[in-house]
Amino acid sequence: xxxxxxxxxxLLLAPALILLVAFTYLPIGNTIWRSVFGFGVQMGNQAxxxxxxxxxxxxxxxxxxxxxxxxxxxxxxxxxxxxxxxALWVNGKIAGTGFMRLSFFTPTMLPMISVANIWLLFYSxxxxxxxxxLGWFGVSGVNWLGNPDTALYSLMTMTIWKEAGFFMIFYxxxxxxxxxxxxxxxxxxxxxxxxxxxxxxxxxxxxTTLFVFVNALLNSFKLIDHLFILTKGGPNNxxxxxxxxxxxxxxxxxxxxxxxxxxxxxxxxxxxxxxxQFGVIERRVHY
Amino acid sequence: xxxNIKKLLTLGAIGLSFSALxxxxxxxxxxxxxxxxxxxTKVVDSIVDDFEQENPxxxxxxxxxxxxxxxxxxxxxxxxxGQPAQLSxxxxxxxxxxxxxxxxxxxxxxxxxxxxxxxxxxxxxxxxENGIVNDKTYGIPFQRSTIVMYxxxxxxxxxxxxxxxxxxxxxxxxxxxxxxxxxDSNGNVTQWGAMIPSTGYPYWMFGALTKExxxxxxxxxxxxxxxxxxxxxxxxxxxxxxxxxxxxxxxxMIEWGTLRQNFLEEKTAIMxxxxxxxxxxxxxxxxxxGVAMLPADEERGSPTGGGNFYLFKNATTxxxxxxxxxxxxxxxxxxxxKWSIETGYMGVSPAAYQTKELANYVESFPPAAIARDQxxxxxxxxxxxxxxxxxxxxxxxxxxVLNGQQDAKQALTSAQxxxxxxxxxxR
Numbered sequence: 001x002x003x004x005x006x007x008x009x010x011l012l013l014a015p016a017l018i019l020l021v022a023f024t025y026l027p028i029g030n031t032i033w034r035s036v037f038g039f040g041v042q043m044g045n046q047a048x049x050x051x052x053x054x055x056x057x058x059x060x061x062x063x064x065x066x067x068x069x070x071x072x073x074x075x076x077x078x079x080x081x082x083x084x085x086x087a088l089w090v091n092g093k094i095a096g097t098g099f100m101r102l103s104f105f106t107p108t109m110l111p112m113i114s115v116a117n118i119w120l121l122f123y124s125x126x127x128x129x130x131x132x133x134l135g136w137f138g139v140s141g142v143n144w145l146g147n148p149d150t151a152l153y154s155l156m157t158m159t160i161w162k163e164a165g166f167f168m169i170f171y172x173x174x175x176x177x178x179x180x181x182x183x184x185x186x187x188x189x190x191x192x193x194x195x196x197x198x199x200x201x202x203x204x205x206x207x208t209t210l211f212v213f214v215n216a217l218l219n220s221f222k223l224i225d226h227l228f229i230l231t232k233g234g235p236n237n238x239x240x241x242x243x244x245x246x247x248x249x250x251x252x253x254x255x256x257x258x259x260x261x262x263x264x265x266x267x268x269x270x271x272x273x274x275x276x277q278f279g280v281i282e283r284r285v286h287y
Numbered sequence: 288x289x290x291n292i293k294k295l296l297t298l299g300a301i302g303l304s305f306s307a308l309x310x311x312x313x314x315x316x317x318x319x320x321x322x323x324x325x326x327x328t329k330v331v332d333s334i335v336d337d338f339e340q341e342n343p344x345x346x347x348x349x350x351x352x353x354x355x356x357x358x359x360x361x362x363x364x365x366x367x368x369g370q371p372a373q374l375s376x377x378x379x380x381x382x383x384x385x386x387x388x389x390x391x392x393x394x395x396x397x398x399x400x401x402x403x404x405x406x407x408x409x410x411x412x413x414x415x416e417n418g419i420v421n422d423k424t425y426g427i428p429f430q431r432s433t434i435v436m437y438x439x440x441x442x443x444x445x446x447x448x449x450x451x452x453x454x455x456x457x458x459x460x461x462x463x464x465x466x467x468x469x470x471d472s473n474g475n476v477t478q479w480g481a482m483i484p485s486t487g488y489p490y491w492m493f494g495a496l497t498k499e500x501x502x503x504x505x506x507x508x509x510x511x512x513x514x515x516x517x518x519x520x521x522x523x524x525x526x527x528x529x530x531x532x533x534x535x536x537x538x539x540m541i542e543w544g545t546l547r548q549n550f551l552e553e554k555t556a557i558m559x560x561x562x563x564x565x566x567x568x569x570x571x572x573x574x575x576x577g578v579a580m581l582p583a584d585e586e587r588g589s590p591t592g593g594g595n596f597y598l599f600k601n602a603t604t605x606x607x608x609x610x611x612x613x614x615x616x617x618x619x620x621x622x623x624x625k626w627s628i629e630t631g632y633m634g635v636s637p638a639a640y641q642t643k644e645l646a647n648y649v650e651s652f653p654p655a656a657i658a659r660d661q662x663x664x665x666x667x668x669x670x671x672x673x674x675x676x677x678x679x680x681x682x683x684x685x686x687x688v689l690n691g692q693q694d695a696k697q698a699l700t701s702a703q704x705x706x707x708x709x710x711x712x713x714r
Binding site: 041060120121124125126127135138140141143145146147148229231232234235236237248251252253254255 | 356360384388473475476479485486487537538539540541542544545548549552554555673675676679682683686687689690692
């Protein structure tokens with residue numbers, strides 16, 4: 001009896017297990033293998049730390065790492081902040097909320113590539129929208145994407161604009177589930193609205209915030225579509241992010257081995273972050 | 288019931304005979320890139336249709352695969368995964384890497400007749416420079432371009448310049464550029480003298496500037512670069528000076544992707560761009576514009592650019608012959624003329640310019656001949672082993688200089704050092 005249960009259990013697990021192994025664990029194993037044994041597109045027969053030694057020596061890698069960290073550090077909190085603000089705003093009973101919700105959500109529905117093409121024209125220094133607006137105030141010739149000091153922040157701005165609307169939806173859904181009784185009770189106690197937000201709304205939104213935080217963080221490493229259109233990692237690697245650098249190495253330079261070593265680094269970063277998220281932060285969230 | 292089975296059987300038999308017919312056809316899969324604007328895919332499709340009509344036994348699947356980089360990635364990924372691909376249009380400068388990957392065969396191995404050998408020699412020699420390695424022809428020119436100078440004749444007139452006389456040397460470029468640069472009352476520039484794009488393909492533009500200094504960036508074997516030569520340094524300094532010292536060009540980066548729009552909206556009087564943009568500019572410009580060869584310093588010059596046909600190694604002999612037929616058709620004078628008129632890319636052979644269509648077109652629209660006339664000053668585009676990495680080293684160096692992060696000598700010396708490290712094992 002016990003045995004058949006076991007077999008059944010394995011059978012039920014099989015589809016998910018096969019998919020996971022075929023598309024997640026095997027590629028991970030393959031990548032690690034390649035990063036140790038490979039050179040260029042070929043495979044050697046001797047393990048060597050060369051690919052990793054090159055990482056330490058590669059100034060572009062360090063710049064890319066710095067860019068990625070900065071990118072995550074700014075886009076994640078900013079997306080969450082704007083998502084929550086927009087959700088609170090359109091959750092209220094003001095006129096035209098439907099229209100507002102729609103307009104906040106529109107950026108999310110557009111494909112990243114189209115968005116990037118539109119923003120490429122916004123950012124253009126001579127014919128762009130932003131400089132045309134700044135022109136009224138006597139400022140001209142800001143080279144948003146061409147200047148290494150502004151290029152990465154310009155990308156971040158677009159990312160936040162694109163992401164915030166998506167996360168707003170989750171906040172909006174969560175806000176609707178908070179019982180109005182709590183607010184009524186708070187009102188009778190004469191609590192200020194800031195106090196209500198701090199002690200009722202925000203704590204009850206914590207599970208959503210965790211979800212949004214995890215997603216925003218993953219996206220900040222995963223989403224690089226716009227780089228292909230806007231800057232191609234330039235100028236001089238000012239906007240090069242880790243995943244784009246992996247793509248460059250593997251598909252522009254045909255250096256699969258080095259790309260594998262970079263992928264292992266990305267994997268490590270993501271694993272560490274997952275541990276932090278679910279090990280530390282989750283304990284502070286009330287469900 | 289029985290009749291039904293009979294019907295089914297007959298249908299099946301018909302189906303089988305059809306599929307046998309299909310199988311008798313040679314199927315070719317070809318990837319090709321488009322790197323400039325315009326509906327070029329339609330032009331390719333129509334040429335392929337013409338070919339299939341002439342050769343009913345060959346079936347061609349022409350797949351548009353994005354820009355040059357994407358096309359290479361897709362073609363090679365298809366090959367790696369065992370999907371068929373017999374030929375592709377890929378970047379002319381990919382040749383060394385494709386050889387290192389053992390993906391392509393030289394045309395010399397596929398041709399047999401002396402007429403074929405003659406055909407190999409029928410193209411503009413400058414366009415073959417990137418395609419020939421160790422005396423064997425790996426790339427046949429198809430969508431080939433050079434950099435030319437587009438200029439706005441109306442703005443020239445408004446600035447009191449002769450609209451028929453584009454700057455012919457660097458000094459004139461600076462002088463005319465100054466006259467063409469206009470500022471508003473606040474001192475903000477409303478119209479620039481010139482723009483040379485510095486994103487997308489900076490090494491390509493740099494190849495023009497260095498050639499004009501009388502210098503080449505690499506050797507034919509693709510295993511040595513000459514980035515830190517004093518002439519290369521001087522060329523990069525000049526590029527930077529256009530923005531910083533002479534102020535006829537915006538400082539810092541100039542975006543490749545939006546440059547044509549800048550020119551069309553008259554934000555710049557002069558732009559350096561691929562000839563592949565010619566037809567698109569012609570269609571959209573609502574002002575009088577001219578096209579000229581790039582200005583000379585010690586000499587005139589521009590690198591060639593664009594895509595070549597390559598034959599893949601793993602095709603069968605039969606497929607290779609069919610592919611050769613297709614390449615011959617698409618580069619024949621008649622098709623090359625059509626392609627050139629529709630796009631602005633060059634007619635790849637002198638014979639193409641002798642066809643009635645292209646001859647008439649050039650007469651009615653003289654800018655179309657500039658790229659051809661410039662060919663005699665042209666040089667190969669930067670192409671080495673590990674091309675992508677070497678190119679990026681140079682791109683990064685150029686961008687860091689234009690953005691004022693390093694000086695030209697420092698940046699190019701360091702790029703050269705790193706390129707040497709990469710290329711040393713191919714010597």
